[in-house]
Amino acid sequence: MTRVPDPTLALPPKVSALLGPAPTRSLDHEGRSGCVEFVNDAYWMKRGPDAVADFERLTWLGERGIAVPAIAIFEDDVLVLEDAGVPSLADHPAPGALLGRVLRRLHEIPVSACPFDGRLDVVLEQARRQVVDGLVDAEDFDDDNIGRTPEQVLEQLLAQRPAIEDLVVAHGDYTPSNVLEGGIVIDTGRLGIADRYRDLALARRDLLDDFGQAEFDAFRAAYGLAELDPIRLEYYRLLDELF
Numbered sequence: 001m002t003r004v005p006d007p008t009l010a011l012p013p014k015v016s017a018l019l020g021p022a023p024t025r026s027l028d029h030e031g032r033s034g035c036v037e038f039v040n041d042a043y044w045m046k047r048g049p050d051a052v053a054d055f056e057r058l059t060w061l062g063e064r065g066i067a068v069p070a071i072a073i074f075e076d077d078v079l080v081l082e083d084a085g086v087p088s089l090a091d092h093p094a095p096g097a098l099l100g101r102v103l104r105r106l107h108e109i110p111v112s113a114c115p116f117d118g119r120l121d122v123v124l125e126q127a128r129r130q131v132v133d134g135l136v137d138a139e140d141f142d143d144d145n146i147g148r149t150p151e152q153v154l155e156q157l158l159a160q161r162p163a164i165e166d167l168v169v170a171h172g173d174y175t176p177s178n179v180l181e182g183g184i185v186i187d188t189g190r191l192g193i194a195d196r197y198r199d200l201a202l203a204r205r206d207l208l209d210d211f212g213q214a215e216f217d218a219f220r221a222a223y224g225l226a227e228l229d230p231i232r233l234e235y236y237r238l239l240d241e242l243f
Helices: 013-019 049-062 096-107 120-132 150-159 197-210 213-223 230-240
Strands: 036-039 043-047 071-075 078-082 167-170 192-195
Touching (some): 013 071, 043 049, 049 071, 096 167, 150 230, 167 197
Antiparallel strands (some): 036 043, 071 078, 167 192
């Protein structure tokens, strides 16, 4: 569920100084998840816990050679990113190969180096809290889950939890809209140690739905994926319904 920012909230002083006394702020955009504003036609701004999580992970990824947006400023719980000036791969006619290469590079980062935990013990508790707090929009479920309640989805996830997790540094919301042209990774607030299928499931879903089998095949070839586990693909696609 998207939380709309309150434009009357005061910005921290350094952020306010950067953006000026009367910044133009727009929510009319695609390709950025959550509560994000496009400011002065030059910056992306978010605030709150999602902003803190994104800042921590973007900083960490950048230190490991992953292309990320330039951080203009981070103060208190407000993150301001420079606009990269390029569209996301959702607007590219053939995103599969680049999407696969970027994900392969991300998944090659040693798990031992990652301080962020996205394993099922953590994520299922987050999912439960999403359901309890009424933050899941069941009208936005994939077509084959329309008509189900968030509680039913959570119950299935708990009952069918995979016994094994093939752990990598996973993005957590890996879709064409969250990678910009040039391989720049955005919206990293869910990044952490998790099963590689948390990323593979979402990439597969969006590539097949929006671009077709050929682009998913190009993704698989670039990533180096010979075999697919259909059970884990479906499990992690279902998990995403609660976020």
